[in-house]
Amino acid sequence: MNLVATFWENTAQTPLQIVEDPFLVDRGIRLYIKRDDLIHAEVSGNKWRKLKYNLIEAERLGFKTLFTFGGAYSNHIAAVAVAGKEMGFQTIGVIRGEELSADANPTLRFAAASGMELIFVSREAYRDKSGLAAMYGNGCYVLPEGGSNHLAVLGMSEVMLEIKQQLNAPIHYMCTAFGTGATAAGLATDADTKVLVFPSLKLSSEVVKNMIGSYLSTNVSNLEIMSDYHFGGYGRTNDLLLDFVKSFENQTGIPLEEVYTGKMMFGIYDLVKKGFFRRGDTLVGLHTGGLQGKRK
Ligand SMILES: Cc1ncc(COP(=O)(O)O)c(C=O)c1O
Numbered sequence: 001m002n003l004v005a006t007f008w009e010n011t012a013q014t015p016l017q018i019v020e021d022p023f024l025v026d027r028g029i030r031l032y033i034k035r036d037d038l039i040h041a042e043v044s045g046n047k048w049r050k051l052k053y054n055l056i057e058a059e060r061l062g063f064k065t066l067f068t069f070g071g072a073y074s075n076h077i078a079a080v081a082v083a084g085k086e087m088g089f090q091t092i093g094v095i096r097g098e099e100l101s102a103d104a105n106p107t108l109r110f111a112a113a114s115g116m117e118l119i120f121v122s123r124e125a126y127r128d129k130s131g132l133a134a135m136y137g138n139g140c141y142v143l144p145e146g147g148s149n150h151l152a153v154l155g156m157s158e159v160m161l162e163i164k165q166q167l168n169a170p171i172h173y174m175c176t177a178f179g180t181g182a183t184a185a186g187l188a189t190d191a192d193t194k195v196l197v198f199p200s201l202k203l204s205s206e207v208v209k210n211m212i213g214s215y216l217s218t219n220v221s222n223l224e225i226m227s228d229y230h231f232g233g234y235g236r237t238n239d240l241l242l243d244f245v246k247s248f249e250n251q252t253g254i255p256l257e258e259v260y261t262g263k264m265m266f267g268i269y270d271l272v273k274k275g276f277f278r279r280g281d282t283l284v285g286l287h288t289g290g291l292q293g294k295r296k
Contacts, residue, residue, distance in 0.1 A: 003087045004059040008052050014039050016166040016284070019252050028279030029272055033254060034163055037261075037287040043086075045289020046183045047079035049159060050152035051143075055087060057151060058141035065090040067137035069129060069145045072100055073107045073235075073259075076147050078292045081114035091116040094136060096126040106295040148182030153215045156186020160193060163284055172281040175268055177260035177288055178208060178225075179234075185215035187286070188223055196271075197225045198264040201234045229267035235259055241266055257290045 015038065019031040036045045043051065058066060066089045070077035077093045084091035093116050095108065100120050102112035112118055119136055126132070133142045143149075163171065171193050176184050178199040188195045199208050205225035212223060231241050237258045245262040248269075249255055256262040268285055271277060 002059075004055055007083070007087050008056070011039060011048070013162055013166070016163060017254070019254070019285075021251050023269070024272065027272055027277075028281075029277055030282045031268065031272075032167065032282070032284045034159060034284055034286050035254075036159065037255070037289045037291055039289070042082040042292065043079045044075070044291065045287060046156060047075055047083075047147060047289060049155040049186070050076075050147035050182060051079060051083050052155040052158075053151040054141070054143055054147065054149070054155075055083060055089070058089065059087075061141070063089070063139075063141035065092060065140040066143060067092045067094075067133060067140035068143040068147070069094045069096075069126070069132070071096050072105055073293050074146075075107075075290045075292055076143075076145070077111050077116070078107050078114075080143060080147070081111040081116035084116070085114045089141075092119065092136060092140060093117070094119045094121055094126070094132050096121065096123055098122040098125075107292065110292070110295065146180040146182065148180040148215065150215060152182045153186045153189070156183050157189040158186075159286060160187055160190035164190075167282075167284070169282055171284050173277070173283045175264055175283060175285040177264040177286075178212075179260065181208065181211035182215050183286070183288060184212045184223065188212065188216065188220045191220065191222060194222050194224060196268075197223060198229050198267045199225065199227055200230055200260050200263050202230045202232065203227065226267050226271070229263050229270070231263060237262075244269070254287070255291055255294075256287075257293050259293060260288055260290050261285075 015035045016032050039048045066084050098120050173196050174193045175196045178197045184197045205227050208225045244266045245256045
């Protein structure tokens with residue numbers, strides 16, 4: 001049995017769920033959420049989409065081991081560990097922070113328990129990805145940080161095809177969180193759809209656009225960057241954000257996390273409040289997963 005093909009083929013289309021909230025109804029906004037967090041129990045959200053064509057390629061080329069990089073709480077590290085385990089690849093993860101250990105937090109414990117070999121390096125050494133790949137990843141299929149490359153973009157582009165099959169109406173705005181830009185790049189390949197990008201890092205719109213553009217072979221003009229919702233930078237939060245996430249979850253029953261999807265959803269609601277959208281607009285927010293980060 002081909003474990004790699006079976007893994008991808010056995011995944012059902014994720015729901016496109018309307019967000020039931022009187023706040024939105026009163027303002028004439030239809031907001032859907034593409035529930036990619038439900039795509040797989042552990043290889044969730046954009047991680048599933050980004051890994052799909054990479055792992056098909058790794059198998060096609062005959063690789064037995066996946067090699068990648070990530071921070072201590074990386075959703076990508078957790079996803080690669082499980083995907084590798086389920087599809088019969090060995091996995092090696094280089095983790096930023098020489099002071100850490102496999103027992104340092106739930107993400108790393110989970111990755112190690114899923115069979116990933118963890119290598120801890122200093123922040124300085126971590127910057128040299130190609131050096132690390134040469135030193136520790138010889139003969140492995142190398143996945144970049146966050147799983148972001150052109151095959152990831154191809155996987156992400158399939159989200160738009162699915163949504164268009166599910167929603168028989170124009171989409172005025174497709175919304176996504178941003179870290180490296182591969183997710184937004186995949187969505188932006190659908191030239192008919194305007195993509196609103198919510199960076200979870202403190203970066204200028206110019207830099208964000210360039211990062212997204214670096215994954216695309218043609219220039220796109222359907223991106224709009226909403227750079228006011230980073231809450232101070234990557235991983236930063238405050239009570240306003242945490243309270244919003246809690247009240248959104250209570251109102252809708254849809255779980256978010258505060259690093260990516262919480263910031264995106266806060267931004268969408270804030271823009272609704274400020275009248276950025278028009279009555280009658282249809283928005284879709286992509287649930288990119290990341291809920292493993294809430295594991296205790
Ligand atoms: C849950 C979640 N959402 C969104 C993103 C951002 O995706 P990208 O790095 O492709 O911009 C990430 C990071 O990869 C993530 O883990």
